[in-house]
Amino acid sequence: xxxxxxxxxxxxxxxxxxxxxxxxxxxxxxxxxxxxxxxxxxxxxxxxxxxxxxxxxxxxxxxxxxxxxxxxxxxxxxxxxxxxxxxxxxxxxxxxxxxxxxxxxxxxxxxxxxxxxxxxxxxxxxxxxxxxxxxxxxxxxxxxxxxxxxxxxxxxxxxxxxxxxxxxxxxxxxxxxxxxxxxxxxxxxxxxxxxxxxxxxxxxxxxxxxxxxxxxxxxxxxxxxxxxxxxxxxxxxxxxxxxxxxxxxxxxxxxxxxxxxxxxxxxxxxxxxxxxxxxxxxxxxxxxxxxxxxxxxxxxxxxxxxxxxxxxxxxxxxxxxxxxxxxxxxxxxxxxxxxxxxxxxxxxxxxxxxxxxxxxxxxxxxxxxxxxxxxxxxxxxxxxxxxxxxxxxxxxxxxxxxxxxxxxxxxxxxxxxxxxxxxxxxxxxxxxxxxxxxxxxxxxxxxxxxxxxxxxxxxxxxxxxxxxxxxxxxxxxxxx
Amino acid sequence: xxxxxxxxxxxxxxxxxxxxxxxxxxxxxxxxxxxxxxxxxxxxxxxxxxxxxxxxxxxxxxxxxxxxxxxxxxxxxxxxxxxxxxxxxxxxxxxxxxxxxxxxxxxxxxxxxxxxxxxxxxxxxxxxxxxxxxxxxxxxxxxxxxxxxxxxxxxxxxxxxxxxxxxxxxxxxxxxxxxxxxxxxxxxxxxxxxxxxxxxxxxxxxxxxxxxxxxxxxxxxxxxxxxxxxxxxxxxxxxxxxxxxxxxxxxxxxxxxxxxxxxxxxxxxxxxxxxxxxxxxxxxxxxxxxxxxxxxxxxxxxxxxxxxxxxxxxxxxxxxxxxxxxxxxxxxxxxxxxxxxxxxxxxxxxxxxxxxxxxxxxxxxxxxxxxxxxxxxxxxxxxxxxxxxxxxxxxxxxxxxxxxxxxxxxxxxxxxxxxxxxxxxxxxxxxxxxxxxxxxxxxxxxxxxxxxxxxx
Numbered sequence: 001x002x003x004x005x006x007x008x009x010x011x012x013x014x015x016x017x018x019x020x021x022x023x024x025x026x027x028x029x030x031x032x033x034x035x036x037x038x039x040x041x042x043x044x045x046x047x048x049x050x051x052x053x054x055x056x057x058x059x060x061x062x063x064x065x066x067x068x069x070x071x072x073x074x075x076x077x078x079x080x081x082x083x084x085x086x087x088x089x090x091x092x093x094x095x096x097x098x099x100x101x102x103x104x105x106x107x108x109x110x111x112x113x114x115x116x117x118x119x120x121x122x123x124x125x126x127x128x129x130x131x132x133x134x135x136x137x138x139x140x141x142x143x144x145x146x147x148x149x150x151x152x153x154x155x156x157x158x159x160x161x162x163x164x165x166x167x168x169x170x171x172x173x174x175x176x177x178x179x180x181x182x183x184x185x186x187x188x189x190x191x192x193x194x195x196x197x198x199x200x201x202x203x204x205x206x207x208x209x210x211x212x213x214x215x216x217x218x219x220x221x222x223x224x225x226x227x228x229x230x231x232x233x234x235x236x237x238x239x240x241x242x243x244x245x246x247x248x249x250x251x252x253x254x255x256x257x258x259x260x261x262x263x264x265x266x267x268x269x270x271x272x273x274x275x276x277x278x279x280x281x282x283x284x285x286x287x288x289x290x291x292x293x294x295x296x297x298x299x300x301x302x303x304x305x306x307x308x309x310x311x312x313x314x315x316x317x318x319x320x321x322x323x324x325x326x327x328x329x330x331x332x333x334x335x336x337x338x339x340x341x342x343x344x345x346x347x348x349x350x351x352x353x354x355x356x357x358x359x360x361x362x363x364x365x366x367x368x369x370x371x372x373x374x375x376x377x378x379x380x381x382x383x384x385x386x387x388x389x390x391x392x393x394x395x396x397x398x399x400x401x402x403x404x405x406x407x408x409x410x411x412x413x414x415x416x417x418x419x420x421x422x423x424x425x426x427x428x429x430x431x432x433x434x435x436x437x438x439x440x441x442x443x444x445x446x447x448x449x450x451x452x453x454x455x456x457x458x459x460x461x462x463x464x465x466x467x468x469x470x471x472x473x474x475x476x477x478x479x480x
Numbered sequence: 481x482x483x484x485x486x487x488x489x490x491x492x493x494x495x496x497x498x499x500x501x502x503x504x505x506x507x508x509x510x511x512x513x514x515x516x517x518x519x520x521x522x523x524x525x526x527x528x529x530x531x532x533x534x535x536x537x538x539x540x541x542x543x544x545x546x547x548x549x550x551x552x553x554x555x556x557x558x559x560x561x562x563x564x565x566x567x568x569x570x571x572x573x574x575x576x577x578x579x580x581x582x583x584x585x586x587x588x589x590x591x592x593x594x595x596x597x598x599x600x601x602x603x604x605x606x607x608x609x610x611x612x613x614x615x616x617x618x619x620x621x622x623x624x625x626x627x628x629x630x631x632x633x634x635x636x637x638x639x640x641x642x643x644x645x646x647x648x649x650x651x652x653x654x655x656x657x658x659x660x661x662x663x664x665x666x667x668x669x670x671x672x673x674x675x676x677x678x679x680x681x682x683x684x685x686x687x688x689x690x691x692x693x694x695x696x697x698x699x700x701x702x703x704x705x706x707x708x709x710x711x712x713x714x715x716x717x718x719x720x721x722x723x724x725x726x727x728x729x730x731x732x733x734x735x736x737x738x739x740x741x742x743x744x745x746x747x748x749x750x751x752x753x754x755x756x757x758x759x760x761x762x763x764x765x766x767x768x769x770x771x772x773x774x775x776x777x778x779x780x781x782x783x784x785x786x787x788x789x790x791x792x793x794x795x796x797x798x799x800x801x802x803x804x805x806x807x808x809x810x811x812x813x814x815x816x817x818x819x820x821x822x823x824x825x826x827x828x829x830x831x832x833x834x835x836x837x838x839x840x841x842x843x844x845x846x847x848x849x850x851x852x853x854x855x856x857x858x859x860x861x862x863x864x865x866x867x868x869x870x871x872x873x874x875x876x877x878x879x880x881x882x883x884x885x886x887x888x889x890x891x892x893x894x895x896x897x898x899x900x901x902x903x904x905x906x907x908x909x910x911x912x913x914x915x916x917x918x919x920x921x922x923x924x925x926x927x928x929x930x931x932x933x934x935x936x
């Protein structure tokens with residue numbers, strides 16, 4: 001493989017590339033989905049190919065192919081250079097890259113049980129059992145349980161001398177119960193919606209979820225929601241459970257700190273960001289209780305790796321310190337524009353995509369409360385759990401999120417269950433109203449496997465570490 | 481030199497691969513599909529090209545059936561060893577499966593009738609240089625108004641084929657082109673798109689001018705209070721609403737699972753009689769594909785006629801469950817998400833955009849929506865933001881651009897309040913059901929609910 005990469009890089013250079021890199025990626029995945037008593041999906045996939053990025057005349061070109069051989073390598077290198085030349089016909093300035101030390105080596109994520117070695121029958125049995133338990137509740141119309149396993153082997157080689165091999169194994173699982181009664185439809189998930197929770201880990205992570213042990217409660221909650229009163233409309237204190245808070249961090253912090261968005265590179269599709277570069281180091285993003293880092297080094301994180309897809313080492317970067325906005329997710333191209341080194345956040349969705357600035361693990365650091373203390377300290381409010389719906393404007397300011405379930409908080413205790421909860425706000429107002437963050441014991445690193453960005457659309461696997469937190473004076477109950 | 485959009489493999493070679501896979505399979509029934517694609521996409525921002533990519537991809541999918549057990553396997557490698565390996569993998573997966581009692585059979589072959597041309601040489605000839613020139617034309621429109629252009633231009637050349645052990649043998653080569661731009665003119669924003677199978681039919685200058693006009697007109701937006709307003713929705717916004725309608729409840733699986741808004745309502749009025757929606761994968765205004773993921777010919781399906789719920793779309797699995805025929809709407813390889821309408825049409829009316837604005841005492845013109853999501857699927861309640869040109873209408877004319885608003889509204893309620901339907905039907909590329917297209921006109925709706933505002 002080293003020889004294949006070297007030939008491509010030499011070819012690109014001979015055609016005029018001042019910089020080039022090549023990634024060869026092999027992915028294997030297994031997906032199992034049980035739905036209402038049937039194994040609806042049992043699929044195995046392999047994906048193999050390579051992509052070449054070339055900088056010519058100060059502009060980028062990228063080409064890729066699923067045919068991995070020397071002849072195709074030369075053609076793809078030529079095409080990447082030709083595309084870069086076309087790019088250079090409409091440029092404002094030359095791309096300049098932040099320095100990075102060339103690196104070599106092989107790096108593998110850690111796991112205890114290889115998920116691809118666990119017999120399919122064992123995995124199916126777990127899902128069918130969880131499914132059966134959920135459907136014992138007569139109100140459950142649709143029961144879903146799933147497992148997903150993913151293994152990626154990647155070689156990255158650059159014209160600057162890097163040659164990095166990385167292997168990453170990830171696993172995830174979850175259950176979802178949907179109750180339907182007349183025109184009402186409600187759902188509950190465990191441990192999180194949209195396929196459950198995910199981690200850079202093996203089958204031991206799935207076993208620890210104990211899907212069957214949580215199936216009855218998940219179904220019961222979904223059924224109860226059918227009869228629960230609608231979430232009231234008011235402005236009140238809001239306590240978010242950690243999986244919901246993970247989504248809040250993702251949408252209102254993770255995306256707006258992507259420097260390519262800030263610089264307008266995503267403006268026609270996903271939008272831009274209110275966190276413009278003039279705010280760096282001075283803007284009050286949140287209260288003093290809010291400390292956020294981007295940490296690609298944390299073991300087990302879905303957004304963890306050893307080197308990004310430009311060969312930059314994984315890092316932990318400060319984003320918000322005691323409420324003050326202090327850092328971005330950056331690339332080699334964008335970092336010089338704010339006078340900083342790359343934060344190592346460039347990742348591509350497989351061999352056929354160019355790397356983009358993507359979230360790593362964007363983590364709200366733990367505070368010193370407990371959830372019980374937060375609830376006990378809340379006179380009147382709402383405790384909301386598990387994301388159901390999300391929407392935010394194209395500068396990441398006005399958001400509205402729906403959760404699967406919420407409970408009223410009355411004099412420090414949880415009261416009635418509410419259906420169809422929603423809450424809305426402006427990002428910095430919301431984070432400035434945060435006055436309590438639970439501590440390390442309740443801090444959990446969630447894996448989000450479905451973050452979309454870019455054209456053509458790329459899907460990234462990212463992480464968010466969070467603990468339950470309280471926000472004052474939030475508008476809830478937008479649905480009439 | 482490799483041609484970015486060169487002819488891919490050709491029917492002959494593809495048929496050889498599919499037939500060798502079928503012959504290799506030890507399953508009782510086997511379906512093999514192959515999708516090949518060469519695509520190029522040029523992105524621009526701040527009036528400069530910043531990303532420019534070309535892809536050559538392949539996806540070979542095998543569905544193996546043993547009794548009522550079904551296994552899937554996919555690969556991107558097409559050498560003989562990989563093809564045989566993926567067939568063996570699918571069979572092995574099926575052997576480890578459980579019975580699916582609802583499964584009857586893979587679809588039987590059906591003749592694919594006449595369909596409009598799906599392959600256009602002009603698109604196939606588009607390379608990075610041609611896309612750069614098109615982007616230059618968009619930027620030139622923005623430059624004339626001291627504005628900045630962002631967007632993307634994608635061209636695709638592809639081949640899709642499906643064969644199964646019952647005799648299905650479907651093949652199509654196809655092209656498509658998508659140009660989109662967002663123009664920024666100070667505090668004003670405007671967007672426009674062009675969608676076609678024939679890239680030559682998209683005028684980058686016209687797309688650029690449309691977006692630039694709207695951006696220039698939306699400079700200096702004022703804030704207004706949220707609440708219920710009469711709205712005039714441009715085709716971009718309408719297309720997104722009917723796309724959601726299709727996803728939420730116009731596929732047979734959503735009805736069979738009891739989560740569709742049409743459950744128990746067939747033959748009954750569910751929205752204004754001004755609303756007629758159908759799906760037609762063979763109409764050349766959209767992106768034509770003559771057959772679905774199972775190789776079944778696509779049929780036109782009248783979904784909502786004069787406001788009455790008439791039908792939903794089927795794949796073979798959902799059809800056989802009801803003893804019906806598939807309408808050719810299998811959209812994903814495994815069938816997990818069920819059939820979907822991906823070529824939607826909303827019947828145009830006779831009103832002009834000017835008529836709609838002139839008839840509005842106080843209302844809002846919405847160019848398009850952003851980040852729309854579902855709050856309640858059966859009640860079809862969505863939320864999302866306006867984007868790229870939102871305007872206040874007072875006494876029959878546009879008086880000011882307004883800062884963007886959040887809506888929280890039921891689509892069916894909105895479609896029940898349709899007052900006027902425009903004649904300006906146009907194709908709009910869909911984000912969620914690619915390569916789907918919705919063809920929609922502008923519409924005027926009364927009492928559309930906005931629940932929040934933002935700062936720009």
